[in-house]
Structure formats: structure tokens, C-alpha cells
Amino acid sequence: MEILNGFDYLFSNTSALIFVFLGAVVGMVVGAIPGLSAAAAIAMIVPATFYLDPLSALGFLYVIGKSGRYGGSISAILFNTPGTAAAAATMQDGYPMTQKGQSGKALKIATVASVFGDFIGEFILIFGVAYIAAWTLSFGPPEYFAVYFAAFVIIGSVIGKSIIKGIVSTLLGALLSLIGMDPITGESRYTFYIYELENGLNLVPLLIGLFVFSEILFQFNKVLSSKIEEISIKSNIKSDHSLSFSEIKKCLMIMTRSSAIGAFIGMMPGLGSAVACFVAYGEEKRRSKNKKLWGTGIVEGVAAPESANNAVSGPTMIPLLTLGIPGSTIAAILIGVFLIHGIQVGPTIFATSKELVYGLFACGLLGIVTYGIIGYFFGPLLGRIIAVLSPNMIYPFVLITGFIAAYSARQSLFDVGIAILFGVIGYLLRLTGYSLPALLIAFVLARNAEEAFRQSLLLSEQGIGIFLNRPIAIAFFVVGLLVLFFRIKTKDKSLEN
Amino acid sequence: MAFFFKMFNLNKFKNFNFSSGLALLMISLFLLFDIRSTEFSDVTTGEGVVGPKTAPTFLNIGIICLSILLIISSFPNKNSNEKLENIDLILILKKVLLILITFLYLFLTNFIGYLTSTLLIIPLILYIFENKNLKKNLVISISGALIYYIFFIKILGLHNPDPYYEIFNIVSF
Structure with missing residues (x-):
């Protein structure tokens, strides 16, 4: 039971314990603020984690991602505005429950379902990841290139509404990663005689530009026009504020099925919580005998999306830890943090940093318990605090924080300029329908993909024929192309309909 | 338009x-x-x-x-009857202004240091986000800039960008 060693490692590190608790609180608050995503918060916090030990840094960010997904449900239920995209389906029944004076019950079932889903996802990660990693240990450069190719094609084609724009986003991200010195010959590419670009674009300013500054520009009109208002329908019936055991029992199968859906979707690169919550909600509504009640404010309608969106969290780490491929924006940021702390992500991580990996899993489990307890007892209070905070007061300080966070990564004002520039580029790309997560994931992966490609050809005596001699590589190429093919087919069908 | x-x-x-x-x-x-x-x-x-x-x-x-x-x-x-909806010129201008102010912040930080530039920039950004109470903005700016300065430069130990003009070293302590 390696996870017990992970707990041992975690409990021997007081700083990590404190940061797990902090991560749970920060994630909930950020997740609950509409428009401010957990990814944006993590992007701003990344530079501060440079000064921490690897377990504290990674545990902190990992737990923010988890509790951020849960925090989104608070504003979805109380204000009919999802704090994150992952909580969009929760509004369907969560807000009607608030309108009926049952906000306390809705928040409690959201907490129970999120904790349930997150535990399922985390257990799948803990017990499945080492087996997959052992299998991928035999991969050489050709297999890795095939894996990267499949990841690019899958992420590019499934992540956005437009397949072409999704793939273009991936290619743009890959192109950006090539700025700087060539990894094999050391010659400069696309630096345009700018000295600061010789080492390539730094991940932190790029993250802050794409996910913080562009978000501020994107949310600008909403911030000016919106005011969070908590609905003040109070019920005097005690059972409206509490959650009975029979209600939890009623939702148990729903939460189990939804968690399985979430965990499966989490393993697919490019899909994520936002997809999982709608798939689970739709599936449970379809199975329900009382379909008409869905959308009117029932606990099942909150339990299904909440368990699904949190079950995504653990399994998104499977492709990251076994193949070095991030399946989501937060995983892409985490890969950067691993590298900053000198840890190479991939199957060898279980040989080189086993203690850290299982310590991180322990952080995840402890984080779930922490946000579960805080959310169950203090969720409504957090909602009231968020309602007091005005978005047009929050966003200016998000911008100022983003500015200093971009500077702090390398203590370079050039990086701040890069962040602002990518804020504008990111805003224009989002406005025109391109995918920023696809761009970021490709940016993180492309250098390794290029190296794998070139190393494969160096090993080869028959040029690109080396890929055809490797069955696993062929399988990954085929998987990538099949996903693209089916995506085009389903897109055509949806257009016809 | x-x-x-x-x-x-x-x-x-x-x-x-x-x-x-x-x-x-x-x-x-x-x-x-x-x-x-x-x-x-x-x-x-x-x-x-x-x-x-x-x-x-x-x-x-x-x-x-x-x-x-x-x-x-x-x-x-090309011949679609769809029309561009809700083009709010003022909103676009405000966004452009926000981008320009952020670049100005960068420029000012280089010349007059982090603390002074933050003190000057926060009221501008607050105003763009339609916080029009000047007294409140001033109090928030001063306290905000000081908190940022103390937390990032003094506690986290970030290097304070050296102001181009020496005189601002006095206010950037």
C-alpha cells in the first residue's frame, strides 16, 4: 500500500499540510467567484510556489484545482451564475432549490456529491496509475512521438466547437514552444534578435497572459454590468436546510454512475469537467422515472453533475503521470511546476520520485476531506461573503496580482510585457473561437514531441519507416486519426440535425 | 460607427x-x-x-x-442576413484603454519603481472598472499598493525593479 507511505511522507511535512488546507480554502473561494477560474488562480500562484518544497508546491496547486471545481457550485446554486464552467449543469436544479428556500440542502448535497466523486476519481488514479506507468516504461522515442501526435490530434479536435480552430490552436501552441534555442543544435529560432527569447517563452507569463489578463478582458463587460445578488427566500422548515441520510441514499447510485462517467471523461485528454457534468446530468435525467421533475429543483439534479465534475480531477493526472501528457489546463500547469522543481514527468517518475507522487495523492485525499468539511459547514457563509464582494472591485486587483506574478517568475519586466501581449492575443483568440487550453497543452508538449521525432529518426535507418515497425506507435497514430474521423462524422451529423 | x-x-x-x-x-x-x-x-x-x-x-x-x-x-x-449585434464602442474603447494602462504600468514600473507606479495605476484601473468614488479609490490604492509592496517585495523577497530615476528610490524604499 504505497498510499500509506504517501501519507507518512505528507504528515512528516508540516508545510505541505498547511498548504493543503490553504489550497482547499483558496480553491473554494476562487471557484465560487464567477468568472475567476481555478486555472487563473493557479497561474497567479505558480511563481509563489517556486520558494516551496516540491510536495507543498504541487499539493497546494493540486488541491486548489480540486476545491475550485467544487467551489463553482456555490455560486451556481446561490446566484444562478456558475463560478466555473464545471458547475454550469449544477445550476439547472441547484438554483431552483434556492428559489424554493432549500439552498442549505442544495449546498450540502453538492458537497457530498463532490467529495464522493472526487474520492472515486482519486482512488482510480492511485490504484490504476502505477500499472499503466509500468506498461509505458518500455516506450522509446517513436512510441512517445506517436503518443504526442495522438494527444495533439485528440485535444485539438475535441476541445472546442470548431475542429479546425481547435487544431489550429494546437499548432499555434506548438509553434510558440519552438521559440528559442533548438534543443539539439542550440541554434536560435524565431528569436528575432531578442536576447530574452533565447531560452524560449517562459510558462508563467504565458499562463498569466492567456488565463488571467485575457479573462479580465473577456469578462470586462459582464463585470461592469453584473452584480451578484443572493436570493433571500428563507424557509422555516428545518428539513429544507439539512440533508437526511435517506436523501443521500437516494442519490448513491446516481453519484456512483456519474462518478464513473466523470472518471472516464477525465482520462481522455482535452475533455474535462464542463463536459462531464452535462453528460452525467443528461444521462441521469434520461434514466430517471420522473424526468419532468428534473430542472425544478431536486437533489438528484445537483448530485449527478457535482459528482461527475469532481470525479474528473484524479483521472486527468493519469496521462500526465504515465505519459507526461496533461489532459487539462490545470494538469498542463502542474507539468510546468514539476519541471520547475526538476522532476521529469512520465513513467520513470515512479522510480525517481515515488515518495513525492504518493505524497501528492495523499495531499489530494486530505484536500478532499478538508474542502468537504469546510464546504458542508461553511458553504452558505462563503456564499454570503462572495455576494458582498463586488466583481468590479475584485478584477482590478486580479490584474495587479497577475502583473506582479508575471514579474516574479524570473524577476523580469520583459516577462510582464509578454504576459500583457499574450493577454491581448488570448482575448482575440477566445473572441474568435480558438481554444486557449489546446494552445497551452501543445505549448507544454511540443518541445518533447520534436525531440522524440528527431531522436526517432536518428535511431532509424529507414527514415520515417521506423514508426511503421513499432506496433504501439501505429496503435497511437490510429487512435488519434480515428478520434478525428469520428469527431468530423459527429460534427457533420449535428450540422444536419 | x-x-x-x-x-x-x-x-x-x-x-x-x-x-x-x-x-x-x-x-x-x-x-x-x-x-x-x-x-x-x-x-x-x-x-x-x-x-x-x-x-x-x-x-x-x-x-x-x-x-x-x-x-x-x-x-x-457572405450573404447571410445575420447582423453584428450589440457593438458597444465605449466598451471596446474601455478595453483598449485597459490594455494601454497595463502597458503604461509596465513602462512606469521600469522608470519610477514598483510602489510608486502601483500607487498611480490602481486608481486608474479602479476608475475604468466604474468605481467612481474617488475618496474610496484613493484609500484602496494606497492600502492596496502598500500591501502588495510589503507582501511581494519585503516578505517574499522579490527584487524591486530599480527605478530609472534615482529620486524614486526614496519613495520606493
């Missing part, structure tokens, strides 16, 4: 396939030309099969092909 949009028939750009496709096409053509015209050594990759040019060339060709597809896909929308 309506005349401007009519003149350039921007309605056909509503889904942004044409405009973004064209922009990407031009950028990737430039980047392709740049990488092809740069001389690299291919010594370490053996027989010059694959070198520093290969990946950028493939990626740029991919973007060129897809941006042409995007441009082509925008043509059926």
Missing part, C-alpha cells in the same frame, strides 16, 4: 473565420519564409534529414492549410 461596419461589410466576418483565417495565413507565411531563409546546420541530425527547420516548417504548412480552409468556410456566410 454603423457606416464604418457597412463600408467594410463586417457582417460577413461575424463568425471570424475569414478575419482570423486571413491573419493566421499572413503570420504563418511570414514565419515560414523566416525559417526557410535562416541558415541552420544539420550536422547532428545525420544526413540533414531533419533539423531545426523541420518542425516549424510542418507546423506553418499545417496552419496555412487550415487557415485557407477557414477562409473558404467563411464564404457561404
